[in-house]
Each structure stands twice: as C-alpha cells, then as structure tokens.
Amino acid sequence: MTDRKTLEGIVNSFYEARGGNDKYGVMSxxxxxxxxxxxGSGKMAVAAPRIxxxxxxxxxxxxxxxHWDMSRMTTKRLYVxxxxxxxxxxxxxxxxxxxxxxxxxxxxxxTIKDGKIDDITEFVDTLMVAEATGLVTT
Known part of the structure; x- marks a missing residue:
C-alpha cells in the first residue's frame, strides 16, 4: 500500500495537468x-462510455x-x-x-496501483453535461 502523501501527490499532479489542458501530462x-x-443515467452512456x-x-x-476547460476547478477535499x-x-x-x-x-x-492510476470513476452532474452539450434541453 502506498502512503497517503504519495497518493495525494499523484492525484493533485493529475489535476494540475488536467487544469493546464496538458493531455500528455494527464496520460503520464x-x-x-x-x-x-x-x-450516470444510461442515456448518457453514448456520450460517456467506459474507457x-x-x-x-x-x-x-x-x-x-x-470540450471542457477545467482550469477554474479546485480540490475541496481528498479522502484516502x-x-x-x-x-x-x-x-x-x-x-x-x-x-x-x-x-x-x-x-x-x-484507484492507484504501482504509482499509476488504475481506475477513475467520476460522479458528475450528468444533467448539466447533457444540457451543455445539447443532448437535452430543459
């Protein structure tokens, strides 16, 4: 098991790369x-398939x-x-x-394995995503 500080460092560095729109940084x-x-809803599966x-x-x-600039997102809390x-x-x-x-x-x-990200499961406001992308209108 990796120590807490290392795991937090991996996630924080991942978000730094994502906030900087650095595809190769994210992929590293x-x-x-x-x-x-x-x-989310099965209706979103077309727009967000499992990778x-x-x-x-x-x-x-x-x-x-x-499609998405996340440079103004901040981490409120990390739980390990x-x-x-x-x-x-x-x-x-x-x-x-x-x-x-x-x-x-x-x-x-x-989920971190051997110092790398093995899985990311993301819980987002799927209605907001669907509205922003034009999949649904309210």
Missing part, C-alpha cells in the same frame, strides 16, 4: 490497464480537453483509504464549443 499518470467511467486502456483513454482525454483516493472538486468549468461557464462540483474515485 495512466497505468497499463487504466479504466475510466462517468457514472479501457491507455490508447482509448488518450482519445477520450483529448476530446475532454477540447488504502490505495483509493476520493476527490471532491468544485468550481467553474467552461464548455468550449459554446463558451458557456457552468458552476459545478463532482467526485472522482481513483
């Missing part, structure tokens, strides 16, 4: 068997960076249990295609 944290998913492996993740990270880190984040994200700024918060659950 990916383990060889990495998986990524957003939890498996670094090659598919690189494509997804590129698309996320193109074993090799799992739960991150609570909040702030303003920008949907780049529309230029809309949206205030939001979300939770990421990271």
């Amino acid at each position: 944290f990916a383990g060889p068997e990495i998986t990524f998913s957003m939890v 498996s492996g670094p090659a598919d993740l690189e494509v997804a990270v590129g698309a996320l960076i193109d 249990d074993g090799d799992t880190v739960i991150a609570h984040r909040s702030g303003v994200i920008r949907h780049n295609p529309t230029g809309r700024d949206l205030e939001t918060e979300y939770i990421d659950i990271f």
Whole structure:
C-alpha cells in the first residue's frame, strides 16, 4: 500500500495537468490497464462510455480537453483509504464549443496501483453535461 502523501501527490499532479489542458501530462499518470467511467443515467452512456486502456483513454482525454476547460476547478477535499483516493472538486468549468461557464462540483474515485492510476470513476452532474452539450434541453 502506498502512503497517503504519495497518493495525494499523484492525484493533485493529475489535476494540475488536467487544469493546464496538458493531455500528455494527464496520460503520464495512466497505468497499463487504466479504466475510466462517468457514472450516470444510461442515456448518457453514448456520450460517456467506459474507457479501457491507455490508447482509448488518450482519445477520450483529448476530446475532454477540447470540450471542457477545467482550469477554474479546485480540490475541496481528498479522502484516502488504502490505495483509493476520493476527490471532491468544485468550481467553474467552461464548455468550449459554446463558451458557456457552468458552476459545478463532482467526485472522482481513483484507484492507484504501482504509482499509476488504475481506475477513475467520476460522479458528475450528468444533467448539466447533457444540457451543455445539447443532448437535452430543459
């Protein structure tokens, strides 16, 4: 099991790369068997499929960076249990295609293995994402 300070450092550095729209920086944290998913309605599955492996993740990270500026998000709290880190984040994200700024918060659950991120499960406001991207209108 990795110590708390190291795990927090990995997650904080990952968010620094993501906030800087640094695709290769984000990818440098990916383990060889990495998986990524957003939890939400099955209707969102088309827009947020489960990603498996670094090659598919690189494509997804590129698309996320193109579509979402997260430079104004901040980490409110990190919780560490074993090799799992739960991150609570909040702030303003920008949907780049529309230029809309949206205030939001979300939770990421990271599983770290051998100093790399093995899994990220993200809990986001899926309605906000669907509205911002035009999947639904309210």
